[in-house]
Amino acid sequence: MPGTPTDSEMDVPYLIGLDYGDVDGDGAQESVATLGCRLGEASAKQLVVFDRDDRNRIVTMGLVVRTEGEGPESIEDLLDVTVQNGAIRVKVADLQPCCSTPSYWQRTQWRTYGWKGTRFTQTGGPTKFGPDRRLTDLRVTAGPLTLGPPDGTGQRTGSVKVTVSNRGPRDVGRLGLYELNFVGEPDGGDWDRCGPARGRSDWPPCMLPGLAAGKQVSYTFRFRIGPAGLAKAKLTVRAIHYSSDLREWPDLTMGDNWATIRPAG
Secondary structure, three states: OOOOOOHHHOOOEEEEEEEEEOOOOOOOOEEEEEEEEEEOOEEEEEEEEEEEOOOOOEEEEEEEEEOOOOOOOOOOEEEEEEEEOOEEEEEEEOOOOOOOOOHHHOOEEEEEEEEOOOOEEEEEOOOOOOOOOOOOOEEEEEOOEEEOOOOOOOOEEEEEEEEEEEOOOOOEEEEEEEOHHHOOEEEEEHHHHOEOOOOOOOOOOEEEEEEOOOOEEEEEEEEEEOOOHHHHOOOEEEEEEEOOOOOEEOOOOHHHOEEEOOEOO
16 A cells, blocks of 8 residues: 555655556556655655556556656656546656755656657656756855954953855845854844844854845954863854745855854964
8 A cells, every 4th residue: 555664664665656547548547656765754756657468467667757866957756646648747846855954945847758659758848947046146255253362361352254245146035144153152243233043943143134136245243252262163154045034045056155264363
């Protein structure tokens, strides 16, 4: 019976769903099976058609479509199947949300497949997902961490300038900065412009106003750093795109969303 595998059935093929229809025009219905193989919290999937031979034995007719792993144009999930007038319509997705991946990152399409005598080929619907127009390209840089002299308790003040550029193509509704709080205890400057953390462990310690495509903004953050602070500090900053409804989004080029903060001198 179709279903979902248990933890003990990891890496064991299982049946997700069955559909029926005459996909080769011979007047008899074939079985269109969605099969899965669980890998962690996600599953590799494929759509396979089964027929019967002249001796009424079940035989594999052919593979229709399957998930392909990660990649900019990969099919990562099969969500739904319908069989109508000999055509197999499949709802495919560019992402199979699992773990901490938000489900709203997923994009879906309906693609149509048909039997061409020896194999199944795509006969309708889009062939690519194309660029994700919900995303943009942020870039962050950080100037040196300028430190004042230690006071009587060994604490020092410090400040750093962080610059974020939005290289487009879309505006950012809100701008989240992560990891700055690990440099030291916030002590004024543009910390006063940061939104509240909302009591969530995954919320950025600094949520700032939006940034339009093609624009650049700089902020200066001040800190108090204890005697052993710099030795223990994580001296980095990371910029993340949030939409106006406070949903987090990935970046078109994640490699430049990070910057290392180096002490001056």
